[in-house]
Amino acid sequence: SAVISQKPSRDICQRGTSLTIQCQVDSQVTMMFWYRQQPGQSLTLIATANQGSEATYESGFVIDKFPISRPNLTFSTLTVSNMSPEDSSIYLCSVGEGAGQPQHFGDGTRLSIL
Amino acid sequence: GENVEQHPSTLSVQEGDSAVIKCTYSDSASNYFPWYKQELGKGPQLIIDIRSNVGEKKDQRIAVTLNKTAKHFSLHITETQPEDSAVYFCAASLYNFNKFYFGSGTKLNVKP
Numbered sequence: 001s002a003v004i005s006q007k008p009s010r011d012i013c014q015r016g017t018s019l020t021i022q023c024q025v026d027s028q029v030t031m032m033f034w035y036r037q038q039p040g041q042s043l044t045l046i047a048t049a050n051q052g053s054e055a056t057y058e059s060g061f062v063i064d065k066f067p068i069s070r071p072n073l074t075f076s077t078l079t080v081s082n083m084s085p086e087d088s089s090i091y092l093c094s095v096g097e098g099a100g101q102p103q104h105f106g107d108g109t110r111l112s113i114l
Numbered sequence: 115g116e117n118v119e120q121h122p123s124t125l126s127v128q129e130g131d132s133a134v135i136k137c138t139y140s141d142s143a144s145n146y147f148p149w150y151k152q153e154l155g156k157g158p159q160l161i162i163d164i165r166s167n168v169g170e171k172k173d174q175r176i177a178v179t180l181n182k183t184a185k186h187f188s189l190h191i192t193e194t195q196p197e198d199s200a201v202y203f204c205a206a207s208l209y210n211f212n213k214f215y216f217g218s219g220t221k222l223n224v225k226p
Contacts, residue, residue, distance in 0.1 A: 001160075031212055042203060042216045043158070092157055100146045100165070100209040105157035 002027050004106035006093055012112045013083055020079045021109045023093030028073035030097050034066070037090040037108070046091075049076040083113045116141040118206050120217025128225050133194050135220045137204035138186040144206040147187050148214070149178060152201045161202075162189070194224045 003026040013019050023032065032049040047055040047068055055068035070076040080087055090110050096103040117140040127133050137147075145166035150158035164171045164178045164187065171178050175194075180187040191198055204217040 004157075033212075042218050043214075044216075045213060048212060094157075096212065099212050100207065102148055102160050102163055103214060104160060105150075107155070107157040 001102075001104045002029060002095055004093060004095060004104060006106040006109050008109055009107065010110040010112075012114060014114055015084055017083055018079055018081045019083065019111065020077050021091055021093075021111075023076045023078070023106060025074045025095055029095040030073075031095060031103075032070060032076045033094045033096070033103065034068060034076070034078045035092040035094060035105075037092060039089070043092065046078070049078075080111065083111075085113045087111065088113045116144055116206055116208070116215040118204060118215045118217045120204050120220060122220060123218065124221045124223070126223045126225065127194050129194060129196060131194055133191045133198070133222055133224075135189045135202055135204070135222070136186060137188070137206075137217050138184075139206040139215070140185065141206070141208065142182075142185060143208050144215075145209045146207040147178070147180060148205050148207075149189050150203045150205070152203065152219075154200075158203060191222075194222075196224050196226050198222060199224045 005024045007022045034046045035043045037043050045058050046061045047057040049055050049068050049070040051070045067079045090108040092108045093106045094103040120137045148163035151161045152158045175192045177190040202220045205214040207214050
């Protein structure tokens with residue numbers, strides 16, 4: 001399966017600032033996704049990153065708060081904007097080859113907001 | 115939308131014993147069911163998956179069973195080892211959609 005690299009692996013940020021998380025895959029993939037995993041919780045899909053077009057957001061997540069880019073088939077970024085302590089979570093990138101196919105995850109970005 | 119429930123939330127077994135984790139789903143149109151293992155500080159790793167046209171799948175010490183009528187599927191780990199200790203997540207997906215619906219997770223502790 002594809003090798004997925006996320007940067008940074010962890011960060012501590014100040015309230016009100018923004019952080020951009022990068023996801024790099026070592027091969028071209030059809031689908032890229034961004035998830036949030038709050039401490040001790042399950043995974044919640046934030047959005048599907050679409051190559052060359054706007055991301056598709058899930059209910060409860062908006063583009064102004066979580067802008068996403070996907071300039072090509074191997075790279076995507078997620079920005080967490082105007083951060084508050086409630087945004088402290090693990091943010092995970094995953095990739096897949098379409099409906100009914102496995103998704104593979106990066107190791108995540110552990111974000112703490114002070 | 116789909117709703118996936120997972121039980122138990124924690125499971126403690128002695129090394130060498132078997133462990134079983136169960137999930138139920140609500141949407142009969144779901145037809146792809148992966149299982150993930152998440153170790154501390156790591157992302158979820160796919161360990162086994164099953165599609166709705168199959169009732170059981172096995173890979174060494176790990177097996178998954180699917181009952182479409184009852185809408186539940188289970189992960190079976192035999193001869194557990196301390197390195198099996200992790201959080202396990204089940205998920206369900208509709209074939210025509212990319213979205214995965216995850217269960218709440220099971221923390222498995224294998225005592226040496």
